[in-house]
C-alpha cells in the first residue's frame with residue numbers, strides 16, 4: 001500500500017532545540033541519574049498565592065468558553081497593569097488575550113506577513129520564532145549579533161542591507177531570550193527609525209520586561225506606540241512575570257485598529273483562551289510589589305552565580321547577561337549538540353548530570369552557534385552551583401575522550 005504523505009510544509013517545522021533532547025534526559029532519569037534542567041525557561045519560583053487561591057476556591061460549574069478577545073475582568077486587569085507601568089493610553093480594546101505569548105507570536109506573524117514575506121530578527125533569537133514562521137509561511141531573515149559585543153545590535157547599515165521588497169517587520173525580543181541582552185534607548189530608537197523610514201512593523205516580544213538587572217534602564221516599544229500607532233506591535237505573556245507558564249496566557253497590544261480587528265477574527269476562530277486561567281490571572285492586580293522585588297533579587301543573584309561560575313571554567317566564554325534569565329555560552333567543544341547529548345546519554349558526575357540547549361537552533365544561519373549552548377538559570381543557587389561543577393568536570397572528560 002502507498003504511504004499517505006504528510007505536507008511538505010510540515011517538514012519545514014524545526015524541532016525545538018530546547019526540547020529535542022528530552023528523550024535522552026528521560027532515559028538518564030530512568031537509570032537513576034539526577035538531571036539539572038538548564039535547558040528550558042520554566043521558572044521554579046512560586047506562582048502568587050492570590051492566583052492559586054482562585055483554583056483552591058473554585059466553584060463555577062460548568063467551565064464554559066470565555067470571550068474571544070479575553071474575559072472582560074482579565075482585560076481590565078491587563079489594562080491596569082500597563083497603566084501602572086506608565087502607559088495610561090493602553091485600554092482594553094488595545095489588548096488581545098492569547099493562549100500564551102506563543103499564540104501571540106503566531107498571530108502577529110500571520111497578521112503582518114502574507115505567505116513568503118519576511119521578518120528580520122537578530123540572531124541568536126528565540127528558537128520558536130522559526131517554528132511559528134514556518135507554520136505561517138513566513139521567512140525569518142537573520143541579522144547576526146555577536147557575543148563579543150554582548151549581542152547588541154550591529155550598525156544601522158547592516159540592518160538596512162537586509163530589508164528587501166518582501167520585508168514586513170523587524171521582530172525583536174527585549175530583554176532577549178536567548179542572549180540576556182537589554183537594548184539601549186539608542187538601539188530602540190534606531191529600530192523605530194528604520195521601521196518608520198521603510199514602512200515596517202516593529203514587533204517587540206517583551207515577556208521578560210520585569211527581568212532587567214543592575215539598575216539598567218529598560219525601553220519598551222510602548223514608549224513609541226502613541227507616536228507610531230500603526231507600526232508598533234507588542235507581544236507579551238504572564239508565563240514568566242508571575243511564574244504562570246502552565247496557565248497559557250499572553251497578549252498582543254497594539255493601537256493599529258486593522259491589525260487588532262484581524263487578530264480578533266483569528267481569535268474567534270479558536271474560540272477562547274482558558275476560562276479558568278484568566279479567572280486566576282485577573283488577580284494580578286492584587287500581587288504585591290514585594291513579589292516582584294523578591295523574584296528580581298533572586299534572579300540577579302542566580303545570574304551572578306552562573307556568570308562567575310562559568311567564567312571560571314577554562315575555555316568557556318560568555319558576556320554578563322543584562323536581563324531575562326538566559327545566556328549564550330561558548331564552550332571549548334566543536335559540536336555542542338553532540339556534547340549536550342553526551343551529557344545525558346553517556347556522562348554523569350556522582351550520578352548527576354546537566355541538560356542544556358544546543359545553540360545552533362537559535363540561529364537562522366546554518367552553521368552558526370555550533371560551539372555554543374543556551375543556559376536558562378531557572379534553578380536555585382545551590383543547584384546552579386552543582387550544575388556548574390558538573391559542567392566543569394564534564395568538559396574535561398569530554399575533551400579527553
Ligand SMILES: Cc1ncc(COP(=O)(O)O)c(C=O)c1O
Pocket residue numbers: 041099100101102103126173177205207236237238239245248249250
Ligand atoms: C521570548 C519568548 N517569547 C515568548 C515565549 C512564550 O511564552 P508563553 O507561550 O509561555 O507565554 C517565550 C517562552 O519561553 C519566550 O522565551
